[in-house]
Amino acid sequence: MDNLRIPSIKRKEKVRILVNGQVIEAYTGETVLAALLAAGYKIIKKNPVSREPRGALCGMGVCFECTVTIDGVPNIRACVTEVQEGMKVELDD
Numbered sequence: 001m002d003n004l005r006i007p008s009i010k011r012k013e014k015v016r017i018l019v020n021g022q023v024i025e026a027y028t029g030e031t032v033l034a035a036l037l038a039a040g041y042k043i044i045k046k047n048p049v050s051r052e053p054r055g056a057l058c059g060m061g062v063c064f065e066c067t068v069t070i071d072g073v074p075n076i077r078a079c080v081t082e083v084q085e086g087m088k089v090e091l092d093d
């Protein structure tokens with residue numbers, strides 16, 4: 001679902017990351033959150049108590065509503081973490 005990206009913006013090289021085992025394409029320099037949103041993911045995590053779906057709010061590292069597990073490390077803010085080739089991102093079920 002690359003169509004959420006603005007086509008006229010010149011991007012760096014393409015990379016692939018795994019999101020819950022599915023390959024999505026991203027670009028060097030993008031944040032994990034940007035890659036997730038461009039790929040159509042709107043629910044980034046779930047409330048640990050109520051399990052209600054949550055989405056990114058601030059997009060700048062303040063609210064912690066975008067925490068995901070990256071390469072086995074939990075509670076990483078997707079909005080301030082750049083994608084890396086082969087990165088494994090896990091979202092809450």
Ligand code: FES
Pocket residue numbers: 056057058059060061062063064065066067077078079080
């Ligand atoms: S969206 Fe607020 S910390 Fe990431």
